[in-house]
Amino acid sequence: MALDMAGVQKVLAGIACPGGGDLVSRDLVRALSVEGGTVRFVIETATPDEARALAPVQAQAEAALRAAGATSVQIVMTAHGPAPKAPPPPSLKIGGHPTPQTAPGPQPVPGVARILVVGSGKGGVGKSTVASNLAVALARQGRRVGLLDADIYGPSQARMMGVSKRPASPDGKMIEPLRAHGVTVMSMGLMLKEDEAVIWRGPMLMGAMQQLLGQVLWGELDVLIIDLPPGTGDVQLTLGQRTKLDGAIVVSTPQDVALLDARKAIDMFHKLKTPILGLVENMSTYVCPNCGHEAHLFGHGGVAAEAAKLGLPFLGELPLALEVRLAGDAGTPVAATAGPAADAYARIARGLVAQGVA
Numbered sequence: 001m002a003l004d005m006a007g008v009q010k011v012l013a014g015i016a017c018p019g020g021g022d023l024v025s026r027d028l029v030r031a032l033s034v035e036g037g038t039v040r041f042v043i044e045t046a047t048p049d050e051a052r053a054l055a056p057v058q059a060q061a062e063a064a065l066r067a068a069g070a071t072s073v074q075i076v077m078t079a080h081g082p083a084p085k086a087p088p089p090p091s092l093k094i095g096g097h098p099t100p101q102t103a104p105g106p107q108p109v110p111g112v113a114r115i116l117v118v119g120s121g122k123g124g125v126g127k128s129t130v131a132s133n134l135a136v137a138l139a140r141q142g143r144r145v146g147l148l149d150a151d152i153y154g155p156s157q158a159r160m161m162g163v164s165k166r167p168a169s170p171d172g173k174m175i176e177p178l179r180a181h182g183v184t185v186m187s188m189g190l191m192l193k194e195d196e197a198v199i200w201r202g203p204m205l206m207g208a209m210q211q212l213l214g215q216v217l218w219g220e221l222d223v224l225i226i227d228l229p230p231g232t233g234d235v236q237l238t239l240g241q242r243t244k245l246d247g248a249i250v251v252s253t254p255q256d257v258a259l260l261d262a263r264k265a266i267d268m269f270h271k272l273k274t275p276i277l278g279l280v281e282n283m284s285t286y287v288c289p290n291c292g293h294e295a296h297l298f299g300h301g302g303v304a305a306e307a308a309k310l311g312l313p314f315l316g317e318l319p320l321a322l323e324v325r326l327a328g329d330a331g332t333p334v335a336a337t338a339g340p341a342a343d344a345y346a347r348i349a350r351g352l353v354a355q356g357v358a
């Protein structure tokens, strides 16, 4: 009989931990999922020392689950207490992360030359659209590009890049990302069931981000583009504190209300000491496909003016166009095609390559 949730809990309750109790009675298991023969969960420990002490338990749990019928077992160990000799955490007053800082400073991802994040203050301004199209435009210019959807609460990159296959993990530890339009793609959306709501606490978010960065076989990349969730929350803080980010691109529409929120995102990147590469104006100009009339539904030029005011580079403007939305919905970003929107993305990508940041 296939292993179900109750069966897995029973197996885990039989795994004794050093210091007494078992994995279940010690309440160490998080984010448990059982799907087909695949079992995934996080062992959440309080300190790095406890994580080290529990390493044999992780191996025992894996062996016991396989013996009980699991075909694949993916266990991630996370530790959230202070590391023994870690430097004091930077004092960040934004967001309100629920756990103490544990990492010994921002770390690079092996094999990845640069990490760029695409953020926005406000939702729905086209941040994911810009991230996927920029990734494709850079790949078309010969760069080795990865795209990580860190919008854990509303992942959309799988749809925009046209991938739906669940990533494989032949050894049960490392995850093989997918490839689309010349880009290596990974999204939490590919690891979750469709329509599954994600309600995670801060530590679990950290575990998920660690897994997406550290357990994905990204290979050698010139640039990894990370699509952040909108706003200034846990994911942004976790990433900024733990991962060496080489630059941030802030997307906004020209409206005042979007710009107001973009300022908050910019302020957050300043506090995280992430260099801001510049601002992009999305949904800028609309050209009527019938008569060629130009309209500016959300205004025009507001982002360039804001960039100038803040002393930040303006990277370019992107048209509001039906084909951008249709291409994204259909899984082939408009940057993979030919036309004015693809040209606009190619221009921004060329600028980033010329600056040596992508």
Ligand SMILES: Nc1ncnc2c1ncn2[C@@H]1O[C@H](COP(=O)(O)OP(=O)(O)OP(=O)(O)O)[C@@H](O)[C@H]1O
Residues within 6 Å of the ligand: 120, 122, 123, 124, 125, 126, 127, 128, 129, 130, 151, 154, 156, 229, 230, 282, 283, 284, 318, 319, 320, 321, 322, 324, 325, 326, 328, 329
């Ligand atoms: N320049 C554009 N022209 C036309 N449609 C666009 C453009 N940019 C984005 N869209 C569309 O607007 C919608 C929202 O875009 P997107 O998901 O990229 O925004 P987001 O800022 O990432 O949103 P979220 O806050 O949900 O993460 C999508 O349907 C997308 O196809």
